[in-house]
Amino acid sequence: MPLHPALRAHLDELNPRAEEAARAGVVATPESARAALAALAGFAAAPVDVARVDDAVIAGVPVRRYVPVPDEERDVVLFVHGGGHLAGDLDVYDFSARRTAAATGMVVVSVDYRRAPEAPFPAGLTDVYAVLRALPEGIDGIPTTGHVHAMADSGGAAKVASIAMRVAAGEWISPIRRQVLLYPSLDYTMSGASLRELGTGHLLTAERVAWYFDHYFPADADRRAASPLSGPYAADLPETLVIAAEYDPLRSEAEEYVARARAAGAPVSLVVAPGMIHAFAFFETLIPHETDRLYGIVGCFLREGVAPGAW
Incomplete structure (x- = not known):
């Protein structure tokens, strides 16, 4: 379907400004990328009330814990934010963690992992894994069922998929039962067809993806081996x-990931959000119906394991 009219209007305003900045020689920095992502949170709706929210440290990593029903045992959701492995933090993604807690009724633990370029690959990934492994101690005192799931977007989804990849390889172990990967980044080699087709003018650009990866990886890193798309895959994937998102440059790698996982016998489903762009979850005030639909799907899947056949 066509690009959603509200997102089209936003891009029509944004793209000329980006082109003018490029002509003027403005160069992106980690600080400017972080500020730009934080600015997107300005499109979020008013924060959803959650009964209890507090900051803590698990395995040496800062986290924020959201407890929607403090007096009942609930499942736990590991929440891993995106931001190209370089931007994003607990505050920028507070709106989404709150919505995840409200949609699922589960305890949400949002991870403030280390970011590139100050802490390049695999520092952020190992932070997320350390929190996952230490979750029982990190939520001691909060009533839970012991069941663990994950919700992650973009670069955060890359980290969750990377954990599953290492579990399939026999290197790590994980308690995650169900996981939602929202517009995930899965191919560090940037080989996907949609990067070529949609790599300009749709908020996330192919040029920016390459820039993020250049800041994330050490010069000698094997990006193909690090890519969740490269596998291995296992039938017992969560x-x-x-x-x-239909107009996301990362769409084709998500589609290929699902195809390869299914070929391995894994219980993996795909939903493509029509008319949407990368990071569309930020734009709550522009596309309220679509973001409500998103969290409805997330809640249903994490609670019941039911994936919709289509958006």
């Missing part, structure tokens, strides 16, 4: 719902 129940996984991949939510891609």
Whole structure:
């Protein structure tokens, strides 16, 4: 379907400004990228009330814990934010973690992992894994069922998929039962067809993706081996719902990931959000119906393991 008219209007305003900045020689920095992502949070709606929210440290990593029903045992959701492995933090993604807690009724633990370029690959990934492994101690005192799921977007989804990849390789272990990968970044070699087709003018650009990866990886890193798309895959992958966006340059790698996982016998489903762009979850005030639909899908899948056949 066509690009959503509200997103089209936003891009029509944004793209000329980006082109003018490029002509003027403005160069992106980690600080400017972080500020730009934080600015997107300005499109979020008013924060959803959650009964209890507090900051803590698990395995040496700062986290924020959201407890929607403090007096009942609930499942736990590991929440891993995106931002190209370089931007994003607990505050920028507070709106989404709150919505995840409200949609699922589960305890949400949002991870403030280290970011590139100050802490390049695999520092942020190992932070997320350390929190996952230490979750029982990190949520001691909060009533839970012991069941663990994950919700992650973009670069955060890359980290969750990377954990599953290492579990399939026999290197790590994980308690995650169900996971949602929202417009995930899965191919560090940037080989996907949609990067070529949609790599300009749709908020996330192919040029910016390359810039993020150059800041994330050491010069000698094997990006193909690090890519979740490269596998390995296993039939006992957690129940996984991949939510891609129709106009996202990363869409084709999400589609290929699902195809390869299914070929291995894994319980993986794909939903493509029509008319949407990368990071569309930020734009709550522009596309309220679509963001409500998103969290409805996320809640249903993490609670019941039911993936919709289509958006």
